[in-house]
Amino acid sequence: MSKNKKSASKNRKPQTTKSNTGGAGRPQNTPRPQNPNSAASQWTSGSKRKKSNLSAIALGFVGLIVVLAVLIFVLTKVGQNQSSSAEPVVLTNYEATNQPTLGDPDSKIKIVEFGDFKCPDCKLWSETVFPDLKAKYLDTNEASFQFADYPFLADDSTLLALGGQALYEQNPEYFWTYYKAVYTNQDTSKVRESWITEDYIVNLVKENVPGADLEKFTSDLKNKTYQAAVDADVKAGDDSKISGTPSIFVNGTKVENPTLENVEAAIAAAKAS
Numbered sequence: 001m002s003k004n005k006k007s008a009s010k011n012r013k014p015q016t017t018k019s020n021t022g023g024a025g026r027p028q029n030t031p032r033p034q035n036p037n038s039a040a041s042q043w044t045s046g047s048k049r050k051k052s053n054l055s056a057i058a059l060g061f062v063g064l065i066v067v068l069a070v071l072i073f074v075l076t077k078v079g080q081n082q083s084s085s086a087e088p089v090v091l092t093n094y095e096a097t098n099q100p101t102l103g104d105p106d107s108k109i110k111i112v113e114f115g116d117f118k119c120p121d122c123k124l125w126s127e128t129v130f131p132d133l134k135a136k137y138l139d140t141n142e143a144s145f146q147f148a149d150y151p152f153l154a155d156d157s158t159l160l161a162l163g164g165q166a167l168y169e170q171n172p173e174y175f176w177t178y179y180k181a182v183y184t185n186q187d188t189s190k191v192r193e194s195w196i197t198e199d200y201i202v203n204l205v206k207e208n209v210p211g212a213d214l215e216k217f218t219s220d221l222k223n224k225t226y227q228a229a230v231d232a233d234v235k236a237g238d239d240s241k242i243s244g245t246p247s248i249f250v251n252g253t254k255v256e257n258p259t260l261e262n263v264e265a266a267i268a269a270a271k272a273s
Contacts, residue, residue, distance in 0.1 A: 089254035092239040095232060099146040100168050100175040102138045109143035109270050111263070114150040114237045114247040117160035118191055122246045123183040129260045143267065147179065148233040150245050156196035159221070161230045163201045166220035167212060174209050181208035198222060 091112060096105075099112075111133070115122040137143035149164070151157030160182060168175040181204055187195075202218050220226065237247070240254070248258035250266035251273075 089241055091249045091252040091254075092236065092241075094148070094236040094240070096146060098229065099148060100164075100172060100179075101144055101146050102134065102176065103144040104141035105144045107141060107144050109137065109267055110251055111137075111143055111145045111267075112148060112249040113145070114148045114233070114240075114242055114245055114249075116149075116151050116153050116157050116245045117164070117182045118151075118153045118157045118186065118196075119245045120186070120188045120191060121244075123186050123188070125246045125248075125258065126179070126183050129258065129263065132260050133263060137267065147175075148236065149230045150234060150237040150242065150247070151230070152234075152245075154192055155194040158230065159196055159198065159201065161233075162224055162226060163205070163217075163221055165226035165229050166217050167205065167209065169220070169226060170213060170216065171211070174212055177209050178205065181205075 094112065096110075096112075113122075113125075115126075133143075133145065138145050147164075149161035151161045164175055164178050164182070167178050185204060198218070198221055201221060202214065205212050205217055206214055240247075240249075242254070246258060248255045248263060250263065251270040253266065255262050255266045
């Protein structure tokens with residue numbers, strides 16, 4: 001503080017202002033009292049509102065989780081009920097006494113294939129799944145395997161089925177040679193076209209089935225000698241409600257998606273029953 005500055009007079013009184021109401025005057029520099037609705041009070045109130053909003057959000061989130069859990073539970077139960085209510089496709093009105101057969105016909109495990117010789121999936125199944133089944137279950141007489149005709153892709157599908165049945169009647173072994181030869185020579189680009197003729201089938205047998213009586217075979221094919229046998233297979237397939245080929249049955253129950261793994265699982269289940 002400067003020495004030359006005079007000190008304020010001790011006797012000087014503070015100035016006052018008059019109130020509009022005529023009350024006592026208030027010193028000019030006296031601080032105003034705090035309003036209970038001041039900034040501090042507003043901050044406290046705002047904090048309470050934020051906490052309330054957070055609580056509401058939390059409760060809403062918990063409610064959403066509960067709703068989702070209930071929805072998942074209901075959908076799971078519905079799926080389980082639908083799965084349990086789905087009845088398996090069973091073999092119906094199938095006559096097994098006069099069918100091409102491999103393995104032991106008296107074995108406990110009986111496998112049946114419904115196939116169309118023009119079917120690309122049948123060709124694939126015969127080349128990928130069937131050889132393993134044959135080696136493991138048929139060659140060891142642990143199971144039997146039968147082929148049933150279900151020609152549906154084109155008119156000449158029935159002609160191929162008649163050829164197989166005619167050869168089977170000559171010699172059951174001829175059928176399995178024919179089975180392999182037909183699939184080996186299948187033209188997958190003409191699945192829905194009727195291009196196979198009697199001459200084509202006769203030549204196929206001539207080249208692949210040594211020992212077959214070609215004259216009798218040609219006559220049987222032309223005269224449709226075994227049409228009734230083919231029709232019986234088709235009726236059994238229809239009665240069994242098959243929707244396509246190959247359709248594989250193990251002990252009378254259709255194997256869905258007949259991969260090697262699924263067919264073997266069906267065989268294991270049949271053994272355990």
